Amino acid sequence: MILLRRLLGDVLRRQRQRQGRTLREVSSSARVSLGYLSEVERGQKEASSELLSAICDALDVRMSELMREVSDELALAELAQSAAATPSGPVPTPVRPMLGSVSVTGVPPERVTIKAPAEAVDVVAA
DSSP: OOOHHHHHHHHHHHHHHHTTOOHHHHHHHHTOOHHHHHHHHTTSSOOOHHHHHHHHHHHTOOHHHHHHHHHHHHHHHHHHHHHHHOTTSOOOOOOOOOOOOOOOOSOOTTEEEEEOSSOEEEEEOO
16 A cells, blocks of 8 residues: 555655755754654654645745655556556556746736646646
8 A cells, every 4th residue: 555644754855865954954944843754754644734834845845846756756656556466567657747847927927828748738827
């Protein structure tokens, strides 16, 4: 069984380690106890959206970037799981265009079109 909290914790830990920061530094900045942050990183505790927001702010990472990385990890885990369950051969890897960071300036906020390699996505301001 794939546990989302474990994947989320792995991604949070990698983000923190990429920055060369300690649990203590991030927990202090996010105003979360060191022990609780450690449990979240190890996938032992479910993080609320408020807690995730505080951790993302402390890591200076957008929550959407974090969730995209978690989503990619989940897709890989699901593929591995279905490949292990299906002895008939390899499971084809889905193709998903990856969007890099997008910066939009000088565009009316009502409608923005983002062109991905294989498709266009309309973003409508709320």
